[in-house]
Amino acid sequence: MIPVYTKPVMKSPNRLPVGTNPRGKPKGGNGGTRKIPKKIHKRKKVRFTREQLKLLKERFGNKLKIKKVKLFPVWELIPAKFEVIQYTTERAYVRKKLVAQATNPNMPKIGIFDNKTISWIVSLKNGFAGSYERVAEHIKDMTGEEFSAQALKDAVYRTGEELEPYYKELETELRESDYVGVDPTSWRVNGENFVLWMFCTINIVFINIEKTKARYNIVKILGNAFEGVVGSDCAPEFQKFAEWFQKCFSHLLRTTHTLALLNQKKDIAKLHEWLTNLFNEMKEFLEDDPPPDEREKMYNYFDGKLQDIIDYCWKSKDAKSIVKNRLVAFRNDWCTAILFSGVPLTNNDTETWIKSVMSARKILYCHRTEKGAECYAIIQSLRLTWKVRGLSPFHTMIDKLRDINNSMEIRV
Numbered sequence: 001m002i003p004v005y006t007k008p009v010m011k012s013p014n015r016l017p018v019g020t021n022p023r024g025k026p027k028g029g030n031g032g033t034r035k036i037p038k039k040i041h042k043r044k045k046v047r048f049t050r051e052q053l054k055l056l057k058e059r060f061g062n063k064l065k066i067k068k069v070k071l072f073p074v075w076e077l078i079p080a081k082f083e084v085i086q087y088t089t090e091r092a093y094v095r096k097k098l099v100a101q102a103t104n105p106n107m108p109k110i111g112i113f114d115n116k117t118i119s120w121i122v123s124l125k126n127g128f129a130g131s132y133e134r135v136a137e138h139i140k141d142m143t144g145e146e147f148s149a150q151a152l153k154d155a156v157y158r159t160g161e162e163l164e165p166y167y168k169e170l171e172t173e174l175r176e177s178d179y180v181g182v183d184p185t186s187w188r189v190n191g192e193n194f195v196l197w198m199f200c201t202i203n204i205v206f207i208n209i210e211k212t213k214a215r216y217n218i219v220k221i222l223g224n225a226f227e228g229v230v231g232s233d234c235a236p237e238f239q240k241f242a243e244w245f246q247k248c249f250s251h252l253l254r255t256t257h258t259l260a261l262l263n264q265k266k267d268i269a270k271l272h273e274w275l276t277n278l279f280n281e282m283k284e285f286l287e288d289d290p291p292p293d294e295r296e297k298m299y300n301y302f303d304g305k306l307q308d309i310i311d312y313c314w315k316s317k318d319a320k321s322i323v324k325n326r327l328v329a330f331r332n333d334w335c336t337a338i339l340f341s342g343v344p345l346t347n348n349d350t351e352t353w354i355k356s357v358m359s360a361r362k363i364l365y366c367h368r369t370e371k372g373a374e375c376y377a378i379i380q381s382l383r384l385t386w387k388v389r390g391l392s393p394f395h396t397m398i399d400k401l402r403d404i405n406n407s408m409e410i411r412v
Contacts, residue, residue: 036073080142085114105402109162113155115401119394121152122159126380127393129359160375162404163397167378170206170385175223177201179343181231181350182222182238184213185358188366189373196357196377197221200350202342205384207357207377213237229340231347234326244340245333248347249279252326259318266316271323274309278302282338282345289341299338306334353384 048056048066056064087107092100106114113121124135132149140146174180180199187196187209195213199206199221210217215237222230226242233251256272263269282302290298310327314320327334337343357380360366367373382400383393 040073082117082143082145103406105406107405108401109405110158111155112151115398115405118155118159118401119397121155122379122383122397123394125152125156126360126376126383129363131364156379157371157375159401160378163382163400164378166382166400170204170381171221174199174201174204174206174221175226177204178228179231179340180222180226180228181344181347182218183232183347183350183354184235185354185361187361187373189370190368194366194373196354198350198354198357200353203385203389205353205381205388207381207384209373209377215239215241229336229343231344231350233347234330244336245330246336246343246345247326247330247333248345249275249334250346250348250351252322253279256322259322263316263318266318267314268316268318268322271309271314271319278305278309279345281305282335286337286345295339295341299335302335302338356384 045068085106087104089104089107090102091098103109108114108118121135121139124130124138125132130138132152135152136147136149178201180201182197182199184195184197187194189209189211192211194209194211195217197208197210197217199208206221208217208221210220218237219241222241224241228242229244229246230238230242231246231248232238233248238245253272253276256268256275260269260272285298285302306327310323310331314323337345360376367376383397386393386396
């Protein structure tokens with residue numbers, strides 16, 4: 001009989017325990033914890049009109065007193081405004097052949113939009129899942145300038161092409177990582193079924209959109225001999241291309257949790273209870289980031305616990321199926337996180353980043369062309385990576401475009 005170490009929790013491990021949900025006004029709310037800014041741009045005095053004062057005096061007489069009170073500062077939006085810049089640039093020729101052109105960081109190589117405008121368009125398109133038509137409407141409302149949806153699309157496509165080298169660098173960096181979480185989700189391109197693959201590390205978010213869910217797509221990104229640890233669910237394509245795997249406990253516990261609620265009198269409830277206890281004990285052990293020698297010792301301990309669960313005489317169909325198709329089928333992939341620092345027991349981080357792109361699927365129904373899907377994968381991979389690294393996607397894109405525009409191209 002396997003001892004029960006903690007009180008069983010019959011719920012998804014992704015939810016906070018009952019009673020621990022934070023209550024009250026969230027930090028950063030209006031006037032709650034926001035500090036008064038050091039710089040006040042304008043100071044305005046608000047006075048009663050003569051008519052208002054007359055009415056007040058008629059009603060309250062000599063008891064009326066007027067005091068001046070400073071209110072909390074108000075953030076006032078200044079309407080956006082475009083400046084039209086006319087560049088006159090030098091060009092170098094050999095005979096009649098153009099060989100080079102002088103550059104400026106803010107002067108685009110092609111097109112009519114500067115770096116800030118392009119970054120703004122991309123933020124509206126990708127960050128808020130706006131169609132090109134809606135983005136054009138928003139820009140017109142904010143600035144009064146009117147641009148066609150096609151002009152915005154062309155600018156975004158050019159930006160994707162210009163940023164592609166940074167995307168390739170990200171792919172190389174991904175292959176050299178010690179841990180990568182991988183998770184696919186369905187995607188539509190011109191009405192056809194595609195798959196969006198999300199690859200995540202501690203400081204990389206990489207998106208790849210392909211037509212199939214085959215293992216070939218994973219090998220294309222990570223190679224067929226990835227030396228790190230891959231975090232994933234129990235889908236059949238996640239096998240034999242990496243040295244180590246860590247299967248997601250959240251997927252496992254969500255499944256047993258649902259089955260246990262439907263069959264509380266069967267032993268599937270006991271299986272969920274024991275797996276939950278094993279997960280909680282491993283999670284608690286990893287909280288202090290233990291040293292390698294202690295990790296190896298506890299790996300044998302937890303692996304033994306898992307084997308005890310597998311060897312138990314399960315009777316219900318659901319319990320037998322979970323043990324056979326998950327615990328036994330991926331026998332060596334449940335306790336890998338105990339051996340390696342920085343490897344989580346779940347693939348929740350990758351799923352969280354997948355949720356960040358769901359608005360494009362639900363609102364825009366993904367993409368109309370493969371070129372659009374490719375461009376989205378490039379730009380959004382970089383934007384999300386900058387975000388996870390603590391950088392501003394908006395300002396970092398401006399800096400990258402400045403670097404690109406400032407590099408003089410010598411034509412041969």
